[in-house]
Amino acid sequence: MVTHITEQVPRSIWYGWADPARATTLRPGALTYLRATLALESIEKIHEPVDMSAIRLPTSTLDPAALAELWEICGSQYVSIADHERILHAGGKSTPDLLRIRSGDALGAPDAVIFPADAEAVRRVLEVCVAHRIAVVPFGGGTSVVGGVHTIRTGFSAAITLDLRRLDKLVDLDPVARTATLQAGMRGPDIEAALQARGFTLGHLPQSHQEATLGGYVATRSAGQASTGYGRSDALVKSVALQTPTGPMMLGSAAPGSAAGPKLLDLVVGSEGTLGVITSASMKITPVPEHKSYGAWSFPSFAAGAAALRQLEQDGVRGDMPHVCRLSDSDETAATFKLGGTKTEALGKYLALRGQKTPALALFVWEGPRAEVTKRKRRSARILKAAAGVRLGPMPATAWEHGRFSGPYLRDELLTRGVYVETLETSATWSALDSTYAAVRGAILDALGEHGKPGYVQTHISHVYPDGASLYFTFLGALEPDGLAQNERIKAAASKAIVGAGATITHHHAVGIDHSPYMEHEIGALGIEVLASVKHTLDPTGIMNPGKLIPTRKKDNS
């Protein structure tokens, strides 16, 4: 049996990711490469975040009477109005979030951070918040990159953040039906530790896995790095317990299939805290695989690689798809080869000799019984070879796995070096994948370079479906003096291209504040009215995570 219990890390520092001591620093070669690619003169210069004492925090507007009621419910040690705690909950982990907090702006911080013990405490906290018109932000790992955990006070007497870390128990595990009920505040590694002790895994490994929580997975409709095999969080969730300002709800059921009307569970999955607080969820679980096997292949182009993945998914033997299935475009591949050390550099040279001048690298991890995995790999190899693939051996895939959770650390270091870096993602059908890729990549490059400095974009597919695939863009440039404006410019250009291509505004980052202007593109004006009516039914005073998901109506803007 594969023991793949993931590393348990401390909760994130206020200005970046997790525990920076665990980060691997950029090698000199990488710095040289970045300096050249982005025309950065001063990459050695260190841009430290401001001192914590210099952070601008809003004055707390929490009514002392409300505070006393919250103490009564949770115990005073679980109701924090300390600056440090408020700063730690001032936002998520998007690049603009980090730019803001590093510059000392914690104006999105809550007036208090509450740590309820259980669902009943959540229910009572919501009662207090309704009575005092206090906005409530549910908070899991705080890893949102779309403004999902900012507090917005407008129209409220105050705003609190409900940190669910104490809801951290495995409630129930049914080994026959292969389901487990988990409390919402369990973080990724805790979920895996609890399940793997019983021989099971959730298999949900987003890049944020080490910090993110079960409730966050479900509330944001997240996808993990192995979701091609295990399924997205929305495919794994069977039922959800929710506390709303109107009362508790239990949606979904144990029944494996039902035709009992619209699937209301799917209103809560992806609701991002706007309808209520998810306190636990029942999830499908899988026995820990006996064996993992790694593979890497190279294709003459990104389009050729995508066509190969499509064939593998559509025409391969059902069940042969690797659990992890990624394909980098030639830019990302070149960077991987360039920055991965001598061995990977040699790979690039080898491929050039094989006629692949702009190769696209695919990484695979198959999981399952050893004998079966071997057969799946062999059958898959036939398809990949016929699709002009060159087999490279497992090393690039094991190297990827080794660094799979390191992206956010790297960003912290890049920001410290004055490098702007951000990511965004979408998905498209196989028939629209190439055109979506070209349109979004082009828009990002144009927007990056608007002020004369060269930008850099690399892209990969990380989730494969029968009808299409995801597209994930990582882009870098010299950080401009107004980094927030820079980010907004690039994000707007990319979003316009996504909408124009008919793709989705988000494949797995969710909506939050940042994507809410594009919700009309996703569900139409009438769809937004439907969402608003559901919210009004469950949260008539509108205290639940205001400003997220449902776009605020603008009168003068079309």
Place this chain on the structure above:
Amino acid sequence: MVTHITEQVPRSIWYGWADPARATTLRPGALTYLRATLALESIEKIHEPVDMSAIRLPTSTLDPAALAELWEICGSQYVSIADHERILHAGGKSTPDLLRIRSGDALGAPDAVIFPADAEAVRRVLEVCVAHRIAVVPFGGGTSVVGGVHTIRTGFSAAITLDLRRLDKLVDLDPVARTATLQAGMRGPDIEAALQARGFTLGHLPQSHQEATLGGYVATRSAGQASTGYGRSDALVKSVALQTPTGPMMLGSAAPGSAAGPKLLDLVVGSEGTLGVITSASMKITPVPEHKSYGAWSFPSFAAGAAALRQLEQDGVRGDMPHVCRLSDSDETAATFKLGGTKTEALGKYLALRGQKTPALALFVWEGPRAEVTKRKRRSARILKAAAGVRLGPMPATAWEHGRFSGPYLRDELLTRGVYVETLETSATWSALDSTYAAVRGAILDALGEHGKPGYVQTHISHVYPDGASLYFTFLGALEPDGLAQNERIKAAASKAIVGAGATITHHHAVGIDHSPYMEHEIGALGIEVLASVKHTLDPTGIMNPGKLIPTRKKDNS
């Protein structure tokens, strides 16, 4: 390539299923068996439906001004107020529906039947109906067995049925993404003919397939006989175009995966016409399989067979599950052996010699490339054998497939013979399957036998999931003088047992009028409020399929 274009049959007669001339009549052996099992003295006696001229139809209350407007939109030949058409649309095809109509009761008939040409005509018809407060029943194949297509006039000036048969076109097929957009009124065989001409199949084959329509599949969250392989309709649907009284909606998208908030598509799937009229839907399609292979196995008991299916699903090689996967309990197996002719009778004797005194018969159809199917069958055989299965050869599975759509014909004949017969279904997790089976079966038997006559129940699993399976009950008894009361008594007892077992009130028959009292069990009182608020947003005057899905509030009943 397997050519499995399904038979195109005429639309159903008013008092029963499709074209009775195509039915195979009950063999004398079956009559003898039924007479003995159900203590029926007079099974040879024929109970004909009343003459059409004797049918009681409500006087049409349709305002002539509204009628004129409907003529204007659809053309007078597509707005029928003829008795015959109204009778044909007076209800669905449940046993109580048939008992009512055969006795001459068509009081649920609409005031007019409208046949709109396209989505735009649907939109305009809804406008007229809002203006005149006319209730609207969307009508596909009219195969509902839960009262989904009855007209309910209370609170309205009149009620019309919107028959969508003219929306019968394949709009678009994307062979790369493997999706097709189909108009809602296409019936099952027409869908297959259109797709198979392009090399694809929807693979959706409920027992009602030959009459039912795409819109009905989506509106009722249906499952088909091969849904273990192809997936339920809710897993196949990518997007839906809907006309609501408030305006048109397009929900879902081409994007294969999205985290853009709650999945509103799942509010329309299963909405049973209560929110609007589905005019088209984009569905996942699959290439027509190269080969189909049949298998039958017998297990010492229903529980042993269920455990074997669970192992096949959970521990077998991913993708080895047969597309069709059914398991009969020992009652259904005994009846199959008894009534299937000499060959199947011999099977029963053979199994008794092998020590299986109360065998449970499993039927499988594997689909795919020939070589692959052979391997899948071989691997599956290892699991089934280890689980005490005895292989029987393909005959019982091919025989089942031959008669797969004949159930409704058989019921017509049984009713004519004075035999009460009905079906109901649920699903449960593997861990709760045995107890759910025992509780529901026991409740039906007790209720059947309440007046001293013996009843008969047979049960099968027809859909297998990683976490559980469906349960489908067929039950017979002597038809009592008040067949409607008899049916209500048995249905209520079974429903109580289902709710008590924590199972779902319907796995694939949907809700309609009959299951609406159990919706609170499924989604809670707050869930019903959510549904009502969504309905109010899209259908503020409540004209869309009133009385279905959402339970009518009772003041005196708890």
